[in-house]
Amino acid sequence: MVDFKQILTEDNTEPNTEFLKQLRSKLPEFFTQDKYGIDKNGKEVVVEAGGFDIQKFQTSLSNHNVNEIVDGYTLNFVGKKYAELQVGKPTASVIIPDMNHNNEPKNAQSENIFLTGDNLNVLKHLQQAYTNSIDMIYLDPPYNTGSDGFVYNDNFDLSDEDLRNILNMSEDEINKIHLLNGRSSHSAWLTFMYPRLKIAQQLLKDSGIIFVSIDEHEYANLKLLLDHVFGENSYLGDVIRKTRSSANDTSNGFNQQHEYVFIYGKNARLSHIHGEIKDNSKYKNPDNDPSGAWVITDPSARSGGPNSSFQIVNPKNGHVDTPPAGRYWAFSRSTFDKWVEQGKVVFKDEVKEGQRGFFVKKYLYELKNEFNTVNSLFGTDNRFMNQAATKYLRDELFDGNDYFSSPKPVELIKNLVKYSTNQDSLILDFFAGSATTADAVMQLNAEDGGNRKWILNTLDEKTPDDSNASKAGYLTIDEIARERIKRSGKKIKKEHPDLGVHFDSGFKHYYIKEMNASTIDKIVDFDPNNIQLLTDDVVSEFSGNAVKLGKYYEKSDKDKVNPKFAKVVDTGATGENTILQTWLINDGYKLDVLVKTIELVHNNVHYVEDGSMIYIIDQFTQEDVEALLNIIGTHQLNVKTIIVFGYSFDFATMTSLKNNVKTALDGVRVEVRY
Structure with missing residues (x-):
């Protein structure tokens, strides 16, 4: 539920808010009962949340013979408490649909999503509708190399008093927190990454897998952070990717040629990767064996014991076999006799000289799975190098122009997806950077007939003035x-002319932006109990007719008080479009949910059948209220909840809607949001 006024004026987030939310969802039986009261609007609300009963939990551990670990270590860094707070802190941003783009036929039916904006705000919106999805x-x-442009920027909307009271920080810790802003230290990088990975972990299905690229600068810290967020047992491995063949002279004489891709599963027992499909063409059945096709397999093993070291006599000619020197049979005598x-x-x-007098069949049906394993060194092939990625983007997509530095190889991402x-x-x-992931998914879909979908997000970062x-x-x-x-989609269709209409090369586009200052002022100052008619048009404040992109500051503006923007775009989105889209995803509806617009007398309402x-x-108007009540009352729509934007109703119309719904529509409730 999104109530803009409540987010702006009643944020009670604490560092453990999100942790307790997750704990409550997984272990509800160990929480005491919530206490409820009635607010000034007559609505039942939680006045005191139930607490975690640690004694009951410890008793349960003891009763089930679960050993508690008292030894161990923990990840700690300057900014960790603030990073934990950020995980549960609601976002005050809104989702502005790019209506001009989304209404194009190719995009209107697409299930792919592109989100422009700060990824922490994006993740907080996705968290509402895409958890476990x-x-x-x-x-x-960012690799935090010192030259990749990474700095930690945060508006730090908490006062020093908030840091003391909410985060229980000392003066020294508060000073260190402020020093993180605008820095690229290890602590600054960890503070930046922590909340993003925590929310990412929640978005994954239980069988889901995350891949994270990194180089030597933050390799060690990222490993510790991923262990902390996902659990050490969720580490599946890491891939070595060759980045270049050689380097210019270096001061230490060492040529660093690779970087890493960490692989973690949400749940190690359910998360599995698989390599290429095995080539089983060697399996034949020349003797019409009823067990099916087979190949000859090595009967020896590196380890064993007395039960797997014995003579095998060929009954046809008396030839005797023993295991090769230093090895054992891969079976016991009883198993061998059964196989015979x-x-x-x-x-x-x-039996010719030097040959065994027997062979053992390995049947096709005995294969544990149809895939090969994934080797950690598959990324050392030259086609995964940086220069291959740059060449592909420049020469095959952008007509020989270099527009993006250090893109990832599409072949690498395609393999990881596969x-x-x-x-x-x-x-x-x-x-998302240059959108290699979208390109890779589309290519793979074209190759194997898949229907994979993607969600990409990148920041509207300004390109350098002197760049191509x-x-x-x-x-x-x-x-x-x-x-x-767009260019990748065209290229793929040209290379695969037989692709049907199911191939999705389009995408829907949304901007995620903070509310502007004037909108915030109107929302914060508004008194919903004032019976006077609201004269300000709050809805239009949310329109997307002038979305500012590419925020930057002149070098002379050292205090960063006068932001400038690379461009301003008109998305074609009304304020109603923006508010509706923001509400929908935060009510748990995915970005591709079907919404019907219903015309009343003077105005429209929006109906989501899946959720009523x-x-x-x-x-x-009062006439719209009567028309809506008639539609619901005559069962033309199955409605359980009517959600209204409080700023759009005068006192009389709001009262009429509430009273009429209460008396005439059994089981329907009105929820007012500001």
Whole structure:
């Protein structure tokens, strides 16, 4: 539920808020009962949340013979308490649909999503509707090399008093927190990454897998952080990726040629990766064995004991075999005898010098799975190097122009997607950069007929003034990414002319932006109990007719008080479009939910059948109220909840709606949001 006024004026988030939320969902039986009261609007609300009963929990551990670990270590860094707070802190941002783009035929039916904006705000919105929904996440976060432009920027909307009271920080800790802003230290990087990975973990399905690229600068810290967030047991491995063949002279004489891709599962017991499909063409059945096709397998093993070291005599010619020197048979005598009876062991009629007198069959049905394993060194092939990625983006998509530095190889991401998803999986990348992940997913779908979908997010970061991208008219990074997706889709269709209408090369686009200052002032100052008619048009404050992108500051503005913007765009979104989209995802509806717009007398309402919700956002009249009540009362719509934007109703109309619903519509409730 999104109530803008409540988010702006009643934020009670604490560092453990999100942790307790997760704990309560998984172990509700160990929480005491919530206490309820009635607020000034007559609505039942929680006045005191139930607490965690640690004694009951410890008793349960003891009763079930669970040993508690008292030894161990924990990850700690300057900014950790603040990072934990950020996980549970609600976002005051809104989702502005790019109506001009989304209404194009190719995009209107697409299930792919591109989100432009700060990824922490994006993740907090996705958290409401996509928890336990993502099959695979790929991330290429800032490497914090010192030259990659990473600095930790935060508006730190908490006062020093808040830091003392909410986070229980000392003066020294408060000073260190402030020093993080604008820095690129290890602590600053961890503070930046922590809340993003925590929410990412919640978005993954229990069988989901996350891949994170990194180089030597933050390799050790990222491993500790991923262990902390996902659990040490969820570590599945890491891939070595060759980045270059050689380097110029270095001061220490060492040529660093690789980086890493960490692999973690949400649940190690359920998260599995798989390599290429095995080539089983060697399996034949020349003797019509009823057990099916087979190949000859090595009967020896490196380890064993007295039961697996014995003579085998060929009954046809008396040839005697023993295990090779230093090895054992891969079976016991009793197992061998059983295999002889079953026909799995075949004795040869003639035995040439140096040969065994028998062979053992390995049947096709005995294979544990149809896939090869994924080797940690598969990324050392030259096709995964940086120069291959740069060349592909420049020469095959952007007509010989270099618009993006250090893109990831599409072949690498395509392999990672192939190794961790099925044909209907949902893939997320919230450090999307040049949109390699979208390109890789589309290519793979074209190759294997899959219907994988993707959600990409990148920041509207300003391109440098002297860059090729800026000179070509790409003023923000997200523009390059979206153009790459469009060009990739065209290229794939050209290379695969037989692709049917099911192939999805389109995407829906949304901007995630903070509310502007004037909107916040109107919301904070508004008194819902004032019976005077609201004269300000609050709805239009949310329109997307002037979305500012590519925020930056002049070098002379050292205190960063006068932001400038690379461009301003008109998305075609009304304030009603923005409010509705923000409400929908935060009510648990995914971005592709079907919404019907119903015309009344003077205004419209929005209906979501899956959930029986009616949304009323824009101005509403008494005639509209009567028309809506008639539609619901005559069962033309199955409605359980009517959600209204409080700023759009005068006192009389709001009172009429509430009273009429209460008396005439049994089982329907009105929820007012401000």
